[in-house]
Structure formats: C-alpha cells, structure tokens
Amino acid sequence: MAGHPGRTAQISELAERVKLLWLGDQAITLELPEENAERVLGLAAALDRKIAEGAFPGAGEAVPAIRSVTLHYDPLSADPESWLDDLRALAAEAPTARPQARDFTLPVCFDADFAPDLADIAKNPKDFIEALTAETVTVKMLGFLPGFAYLGDVPEPCRAPRRKTPRSTVPAGSVAVAGAMCAAYPWTSPGGWNLIGRTPAKLFDPANPERPALLAPGDKVRWKAVSRAEFDRS
Amino acid sequence: MSLSLEITDPGMAVAVQDLGRFGLRRFGVPVAGALDPTLLACANALLGNPPEAAGLELLVGGPALKATEGSVAIALAGEVSAQRIGADGAASPVKPWTALVLAVGETLRVGPPRKGIAYLAVSGGIQSEPMLGSRATYRRARLGGFLEKGGSLPCAGPGALHQGKDWTWENAPIRVLPGPQDDHFPEASLEALERQSFQVGPASDRMGLRLSGQAPLSHNDKGAEIATDGVVPGVIQVPGDGQPIVLLADGQTTGGYAKIATVIAADLPRLGHLRPGETVRFKRVTREEARKALKERQAAFARWRAGLTGAAGAIDQAALYRANLISGAVSGQE
Numbered sequence: 001m002a003g004h005p006g007r008t009a010q011i012s013e014l015a016e017r018v019k020l021l022w023l024g025d026q027a028i029t030l031e032l033p034e035e036n037a038e039r040v041l042g043l044a045a046a047l048d049r050k051i052a053e054g055a056f057p058g059a060g061e062a063v064p065a066i067r068s069v070t071l072h073y074d075p076l077s078a079d080p081e082s083w084l085d086d087l088r089a090l091a092a093e094a095p096t097a098r099p100q101a102r103d104f105t106l107p108v109c110f111d112a113d114f115a116p117d118l119a120d121i122a123k124n125p126k127d128f129i130e131a132l133t134a135e136t137v138t139v140k141m142l143g144f145l146p147g148f149a150y151l152g153d154v155p156e157p158c159r160a161p162r163r164k165t166p167r168s169t170v171p172a173g174s175v176a177v178a179g180a181m182c183a184a185y186p187w188t189s190p191g192g193w194n195l196i197g198r199t200p201a202k203l204f205d206p207a208n209p210e211r212p213a214l215l216a217p218g219d220k221v222r223w224k225a226v227s228r229a230e231f232d233r234s
Numbered sequence: 235m236s237l238s239l240e241i242t243d244p245g246m247a248v249a250v251q252d253l254g255r256f257g258l259r260r261f262g263v264p265v266a267g268a269l270d271p272t273l274l275a276c277a278n279a280l281l282g283n284p285p286e287a288a289g290l291e292l293l294v295g296g297p298a299l300k301a302t303e304g305s306v307a308i309a310l311a312g313e314v315s316a317q318r319i320g321a322d323g324a325a326s327p328v329k330p331w332t333a334l335v336l337a338v339g340e341t342l343r344v345g346p347p348r349k350g351i352a353y354l355a356v357s358g359g360i361q362s363e364p365m366l367g368s369r370a371t372y373r374r375a376r377l378g379g380f381l382e383k384g385g386s387l388p389c390a391g392p393g394a395l396h397q398g399k400d401w402t403w404e405n406a407p408i409r410v411l412p413g414p415q416d417d418h419f420p421e422a423s424l425e426a427l428e429r430q431s432f433q434v435g436p437a438s439d440r441m442g443l444r445l446s447g448q449a450p451l452s453h454n455d456k457g458a459e460i461a462t463d464g465v466v467p468g469v470i471q472v473p474g475d476g477q478p479i480v481l482l483a484d485g486q487t488t489g490g491y492a493k494i495a496t497v498i499a500a501d502l503p504r505l506g507h508l509r510p511g512e513t514v515r516f517k518r519v520t521r522e523e524a525r526k527a528l529k530e531r532q533a534a535f536a537r538w539r540a541g542l543t544g545a546a547g548a549i550d551q552a553a554l555y556r557a558n559l560i561s562g563a564v565s566g567q568e
Contacts, residue, residue, distance in 0.1 A: 021414035024496030025524045026466045029414055035461060044260075063259045063464045065488050070464025072259070075499045075528055081521075143462060143488030146263045146375040150462070187374050204261075206365050206377060213261040 015092035020084060021068075025075045028083075030091045031068040037140055038096035041217055044069045046094040056083050064217060065141050066150070099218030103136075106184070106201045108175050108223045109231035114198035121160035121177070121194050128196070131155040132223055137182060139219040147186035147204030149215040154182050166192030173198045175223070197223075200234040237306055238386040239299040239356065242341060246295030250360050250379025250387075251353075252288040255368035259487040265467065266372040269351055269440065269483050269506025272535055273311050276401045277355035279539050280309035280333045282394030287359025288369040288379070290387075292352040293440075296344030297381060301336040306389050308342060309333045311401065312352025316344040332397035333545040350507030358390020372484055396542040401535075403504045407517035410470065410495040411524055415460060418492035419472070423451040424518070427470075427494060431513040432478065438510055440484040445514065450476025451494055462490040468497030468505065470516075482506060500527035 017033040032039055047062035047069060056071070058078025063070045071087070073080055110118065110129050122128035137151040154177055162178045167190060170176070174185045176193030185191060186203035203214045215221065226234075251274065254267025268274040268291055275285035290297065292314060299308075310316060310330035317325045321339030328334060328342065330352070336342055344354060362369050362379040371378030381387070412424060432445035451472045458474040464487065465471070470478045471491040480497065481489075482505060497505060498519065508514055519527070 022411060022496075022521070023414050023464065023466050023493075024411050024468055025499050025521065025528070026468070026496075027464060029464055031463070061257050061259055063487060065463040066461040068461070068463045072464075072466065075525070076532065141462070141488070142260060142262045144262060144486045146258075146261060146372075146377075148262045189374055204375065206375075209366050211261075212258065212263070212366060 012092070015088045018088055018091040020087060023070060027070050027072045028080055028087070029068050029070045030087055032091065035067040036096070037138070037217065038098055039094065040064045040067060040069060040141075041099055042097035043091055043094040045097050046090050047071055050086075050090065055086065056080075063143075065143065099216065101138075101218040101220055102216075104215065104219060104221045105224050106199050106221055107226040107230070107234065108133075108184075108197040108199045109226050109228055110197045111228040111231070113228075114174070115196045117160075117163070117176075117194035118196045121196070122157070128158055129225060131157045132182070132196075133225050136220045136222045139215045139217050139221065140181070141217055142213055142215070145185065145187050145189055147213040147215070148183060149203070149213070149219075149221075151182050151221055153180040158182070160194050162192045163194060166190055167195075170195065171198070173200060175199050198231065200231055237304050237389045237391065238302070239306055239336075239389060240302045241297060241381050241383060241385045241387060242300050243298035243343070244381035244383055244385075245292070245297035245344070245346075247293045248290055248295055248297045248381050249371035249373070250288050250362050250369050250381075251291040251371060252359075252369045253286045254370050254483065255366055255372070255377070258366055259464075262487050263366065263375070263377075264372060264484050264487055266370040266378065266440075266483050267368070268353070268370075270353075270503035272503050272531070273351070273401060274353045274355070275535065276398070276538065277309050277311035277353040278359070279542060280311070280331065280396045280398060280545075281307050281355050281357045282396065283355055283357065283359050287355065288362065289353045289355040289360060290381075292344065292347050292354065295346050297354075298341055298343040299336070299387065300341040301338050302386075303338070305335050305337045307333055307335050307357035307392060307395060309355045309396075310344065310352060311355070312347055313349045314345060314347045314352035316342055318342055331400055333395040335395070350509070356387065356389040357393040361388040361390055374484070395545040397545045398538060398542045401538055403507065407515040408501045408504060409498045409519045409524065409527060410516050411498060411521060412495050412518060413493070414463075414496070415492040416494055418453050418456040418458070418460070419451060419494050420454050423453070423476075423494065426451055427478075427516050428518060431515045434508050434510050434512050434514065436510045438508070440482055442482050442485050443480040443505065443508055443514075445478045445480065447477065451478060452476050453492060456492070458492055459490055460492050462488050465489045465493065466496065468499070468502045469493045470495045470497070480505060498524040498527060500524065500531045
C-alpha cells in the first residue's frame with residue numbers, strides 16, 4: 001500500500017469506524033460502518049483464510065450477517081483480546097468479495113391456502129404477485145433456520161411490516177415477506193413474517209455436507225408463479 | 235462385536251446429544267448438542283468414555299432400554315432414578331452416578347429427571363449415524379438421533395465401570411457480560427437485569443428461555459431492532475416488550491433484536507436446567523471474572539473425575555462382559 005497515502009488514510013478511517021462487539025466470552029462481532037454485502041462477504045472470506053492459516057488459535061467459524069461478521073471461538077483455548085488490532089485491520093482492509101452468484105428460479109404457489117396474509121398486506125393481490133415475480137432478489141445472508149435465506153430487496157408494493165403477533169407455527173415451504181425482505185421457511189417453525197405463498201423447493205439437504213443450503217449469499221432468485229396443480233405434482 | 239439396546243419406550247423428548255454441530259452456522263444450522271455438556275461428560279466419565287461421546291439427554295421424560303444382543307454398560311448423571319427389570323419381570327432400583335451392566339434380557343426403565351436435566355451414557359457412546367458431522371439432535375431440521383419405540387440404539391464395546399460423587403451446580407445468580415448491544419438500553423435496564431428475579435415462561439424449550447420480570451428492560455431511543463447479526467447460546471435478546479429471551483443450544487444462528495447481555499460460558503450449562511415456573515437471577519461480571527470462572531469449572535470437573543472409583547460389583551459386572559465376548563465369538567457375528 002506504499003505510495004497510496006489516500007488509501008491508507010481511508011483504511012485507518014474505516015478501522016476507526018469498525019465496531020468490535022463482544023458476544024459474551026465465546027464470540028466477537030465485527031460490525032462495519034454501513035450495510036455492504038460485498039464487504040461483509042470479503043471480511044468473512046478473509047477471516048476464513050486467517051483462521052485456516054492459524055492466525056487466531058482457538059477460533060472456530062466466521063458467520064456473515066447483514067452488516068457484520070461474527071467470529072466464534074473456544075473460550076478455553078483462545079486469547080481473543082490479543083486479536084483485536086488484527087481484527088480491526090482486517091475489517092478495514094478486507095477486499096470486497098463478489099461471490100460467484102448463481103441464478104435460481106424458484107416456484108411459488110400463491111393459492112389462498114398458502115397465502116393467509118396476502119389479502120391483508122396487498123392492496124391488490126394480483127399486482128403484488130406480478131411485482132414479486134417480475135424482479136430478481138439477492139440472498140443477503142443465511143440465518144435463523146438451516147437453509148433460511150434473507151432475500152432482498154422486494155419491490156415497493158410487496159413490502160409490509162412484520163406481524164404484531166408472530167405465528168407459533170409457520171408451515172415448511174412458506175414464502176413470506178417482512179420489511180423489504182422475503183424468504184422461504186425451509187422448516188416448520190414459529191415466525192412473524194407475512195405468509196404470501198409456498199414453494200416446493202428443497203432448501204436444505206443434509207446429504208450435501210459441503211453445501212447443505214441451496215442458496216448462498218450473493219445468489220439471485222427469481223420467483224416463478226405455479227398453479228396449485230403444479231405445486232401438488234412437485 | 236456390535237452391541238445395541240432395544241428402545242422399548244422412547245420417553246418424551248429424549249434425544250441423542252453430543253457436544254454439538256460446529257462449522258455450519260453460516261448455513262443457518264444451530265450448534266445444538268447437550269444443554270449441559272459437563273453433566274454429559276460426567277455420565278461418559280463413569281464409563282471411561284471421552285466427554286464428547288454421544289449420550290441421551292433427558293428433559294421431561296425417561297426411556298426404557300433393553301439389552302437384547304449382549305450386555306451393555308450404562309451410567310446415569312443427574313437427579314434421576316431408574317429401575318432394572320429382569321427377564322423374569324423382577325424390578326430393582328438403580329441409582330445414578332455409578333456404572334451398571336445391563337445383562338441380556340434386562341431392561342432399564344429410567345424415570346423423568348426430578349430436577350433439571352439428566353444424561354444417560356452407554357459404554358463407547360451411542361453410535362448413531364452422524365449427520366453433518368455430529369450426532370446431536372436438532373428436531374426442527376430433523377438432524378440427529380430420534381428414539382422410536384422398537385428401534386435400537388447402537389453402542390460400542392465395553393469400557394470402564396466407575397462410580398463418582400454427585401455433580402451439582404451451585405445455586406448462584408447466572409453471570410453475564412454486558413453487550414453486544416447494551417448501548418440500546420439505559421443504565422436503568424442493566425440494573426433491572428440484575429435487581430429482579432425473572433420467571434421462566436411456559437413456552438421455553440431447547441431453543442430458548444422466555445423470561446418475564448416485573449420491570450421490563452426498556453430500550454433507549456435506539457430501539458429494539460437491529461440489523462440482524464450473529465448470536466450465541468446464552469445471549470439475552472430483548473424484544474420490544476422488554477421481556478428477555480435467553481437463547482439455548484437449539485437457538486437460531488442470527489437475530490434481529492438488541493442483546494443486552496450474554497451469559498458467560500462457565501454458567502451456560504446451568505441455564506439448561508431451568509424449568510417453566512422456576513426463577514433465575516443475573517449478575518454482571520468482568521471478562522477477567524468470566525475467564526476465572528471457566529478455569530474453575532474445568533478444575534472442578536478434573537477433581538470430580540479424579541475422585542472416580544470402581545463401581546460396586548464391578549468385578550461381577552466385568553464377568554458379564556467376558557460372557558459377552560465369548561457369546562460374540564461363538565455366534566460369530568461381525
């Protein structure tokens with residue numbers, strides 16, 4: 001970086017604005033100054049490399065989220081206090097990563113049985129469906145449940161706040177929106193998002209240990225409307 | 235020689251657990267694993283198993299297991315009792331904290347834990363098929379070992395037969411480190427976290443404890459919602475109503491609520507024993523105190539393990555094992 005004073009200044013300024021947040025004595029979260037998916041993935045990849053090189057003895061996994069990466073470690077063998085300067089530098093210097101985005105077309109059935117919240121949140125369900133299926137959304141992160149991908153941003157007419165009272169049971173395959181994001185529930189679980197359809201897609205496969213989740217950050221998803229008959233056949 | 239136990243009664247919510255499934259949080263897969271890994275390690279140590287060997291976690295029910303192919307060594311850890319039922323139907327009481335050998339035709343009927351949770355270990359550890367690198371059960375995604383009536387639990391060969399003192403946890407406040415989002419709360423809420431006792435709500439499970447306190451932990455103007463970020467078991471998230479939720483082993487990998495504090499690793503096993511209706515208190519500590527507490531816990535476990543002695547009747551029981559080996563040789567299986 002010699003001969004690039006401007007860039008060095010930029011890095012140190014960014015380093016100042018990186019927040020290191022202790023998550024008890026088992027993990028530390030590196031929070032970036034703003035939401036930037038490519039920077040988050042770049043930092044997660046950089047941490048993976050450093051962990052593999054043995055730079056952080058006792059470190060476990062690096063988990064990317066919306067604007068942060070959480071580094072888990074073994075509290076008995078790690079000395080994370082000694083990592084802080086390196087972590088801050090890494091967060092400031094990590095290049096942005098443009099993941100190998102794959103394109104997915106996922107079927108979704110908007111049958112009324114599968115879409116109990118559609119009429120409540122959409123002025124006109126037909127327009128909602130058209131808007132949602134017209135554009136691609138990007139996988140921002142995985143979390144919450146195995147294979148659960150946060151997808152965004154959905155077009156303006158498809159946005160709606162989370163339900164005031166979460167459902168205790170959301171059926172597996174449910175497609176839902178909350179705020180500017182949408183998602184499909186890979187598993188039956190409690191959930192507070194608005195249910196607007198259901199997909200037959202298999203979103204998580206434990207038989208594929210290298211990549212058990214169908215979707216990865218950066219992937220592009222296009223929803224494709226299918227009829228109830230097509231859904232039932234799949 | 236392959237050994238197994240027949241599951242004559244799976245018991246409610248009894249599941250195979252080991253120390254958890256690591257390295258897959260980026261795919262949304264929780265660690266799962268034993269709520270109290272120390273107590274699982276105790277049950278394993280009574281049989282000479284390594285701490286990470288898979289055992290059964292007993293939350294609200296107990297299983298009944300029958301030795302059908304050969305005798306199997308079993309140990310119980312926790313506040314739990316059991317009965318050995320002979321092939322002739324005669325029952326005799328069995329205590330935890332000592333290894334026993336279940337002979338062919340005998341059944342062990344384990345009661346629900348009287349308090350907290352309990353573990354059952356088998357010699358060599360339960361040899362169920364690992365999924366994604368672990369035998370830990372995570373029900374929501376159907377990962378791990380499920381007990382079904384008439385099914386079998388594969389076990390490994392004979393090991394040691396020990397007895398030990400009861401391992402008990404102190405009944406002190408659960409220690410926490412503030413953060414990662416303590417800046418979303420006024421100091422009054424951090425004080426309220428320490429000052430009151432919280433009741434464990436009925437909707438609590440292996441995913442988390444839903445707590446209620448008289449004084450809600452109100453947020454400052456930064457509010458309850460954050461850009462979703464990473465969480466760990468033990469984190470205390472506070473939704474808009476100010477009533478905290480403490481995540482446990484099956485908790486999600488990321489969360490969107492501000493987290494006021496995080497339970498220290500040393501006290502995490504104690505959280506798993508809390509039952510709906512019971513109360514819990516919290517106490518803030520420093521990072522140095524957290525480190526010391528964890529070292530002390532490790533040392534206490536090492537002392538406990540050093541105090542193990544041969545189980546009563548271990549010699550007779552060892553004879554059963556030899557019979558095992560002979561019958562195995564005669565029948566020529568495996």
